[in-house]
Amino acid sequence: MGGSPRTVVTTGQPLPDLDWSGEMTTLTDSWPYLGPTYLGATEKAMPEARAWHTIATRARGELALLPGYVLDSAPAVDHEPRTYLGWRAPSGEEVCCGADADAGRSAEVDALGTDPFFPSLLLGSPLGYRSEIAYNFWTPTLMASMVNALVPAALEAGVKSIVAPWIPDRRGNEALVTALEDAGASSGFWGYEDHIPLDADSWEGHLAALPVKKKRRITADLRKAEASGLDVRRIDGEQIRPHASRIAELICLNREKNGAGEEPGHILGLITALLDEGADLRAYCGFDNDVLVAVGVTIRKGHRLFTKWAGFDYDAIGDRSGIYFVLVLDAPVRDAYAEGLRVVECGAGAHRAKTLRGAQSRAMTTALLVSDASLRPTIGRWLGDFSAGRRTAFGDEPERSVPVLNLIQPGSSDGGCCSTG
The missing domain is CATH 3.40.630 (Aminopeptidase)
Structure with a gap:
């Protein structure tokens, strides 16, 4: 039959x-x-x-x-x-x-x-x-x-x-x-929401293929982050667990700064569950004298890397450190190229700033x-x-005559109004 x-x-x-x-x-x-x-x-x-x-x-x-x-x-x-x-x-x-x-x-x-x-x-x-x-x-x-x-x-x-x-x-x-x-x-x-197709042969090739202004923005971010004096490093999997509570706190501080709300217990519960299940979780961290003050958290699934959360202690790092884009865009894209992945999914938030650094949009x-x-x-x-x-x-042409809304901009040049994913 x-x-x-x-x-x-x-x-x-x-x-x-x-x-x-x-x-x-x-x-x-x-x-x-x-x-x-x-x-x-x-x-x-x-x-x-x-x-x-x-x-x-x-x-x-x-x-x-x-x-x-x-x-x-x-x-x-x-x-x-x-x-x-x-x-x-x-x-x-x-x-x-x-x-x-x-x-x-x-x-x-x-x-x-x-x-x-x-x-x-x-x-x-x-x-x-x-x-x-x-x-x-x-x-x-x-x-x-x-x-x-x-x-x-x-x-x-x-x-x-x-x-x-x-x-x-x-x-x-x-x-x-x-x-x-x-x-x-x-x-x-x-x-x-934004994403970065990994069409070049390497991170260096990716940078070389960008328009001059976008490449300069990334280079400036890297220089400012280096000048910040933070110890920037990636920790993976179970290495994240001892820092999970602080990561959740930073993420919620970031959302609170920009007028949004989130419960630390929500973030902590999600991170813990992903770690318990063995998901490929990575945290790009900025430490100031061994104190975690900045973080971007990503999840790898298959051939894609998803940037999900970002959190910062702006009292410690200031508003214009450049560290945001290093942790949530530059380092994940660099590592994704090294692993032969196909795309970095950047999520919503800080849309204009991401597109100015080479992201495409949906x-x-x-x-x-x-x-x-x-x-x-x-x-x-x-x-x-x-x-x-x-x-x-968002800068698009209005489809018809309506009251113009002002996009609520992030509280600093370094971040988005929400978690990145």
């Missing part, structure tokens, strides 16, 4: 039972933030986020996972659906790569209250800033079949809104956006669906306005 194997989609599921080595073989090309190791640590760090994953299986070993978490309230503004409509939290906390919101629009959104939005189903990795499906098989209808299953099931379970905040513009992901729109969601531009999309169909036109208009304002804030 011929024919293609049947795809089976189930919703509201726990994580698949895969350890890190299983992820390496089963979900080889997927982002580490979308796998059971990272997500399992997320669930321990965020017990308020109830796992509600959508899983597709086909033949033996064929798997697709769209992570999902039900939230009765948002633990941070990045997980708050109203944020993507122009709402500002009373605390003043900013989203990653935030933009000044229009006060009038924020008040309009606030006037709706929370009932139209919560409980909310956040699609993706809430601490990985990625809304995407991890999969090892493909059919033209895979993403649509998963969305078509999850939306009615989530609404029937009492979910009031479904938000996929960070869908990257990668091959195939347009099907995810389209499927959510077909189900009733609105979508709009969120920002950019747009990221936010999709938001509310259960109340009567509100969908208003939600679509607000999300569209916020999206267009963010495009202007």
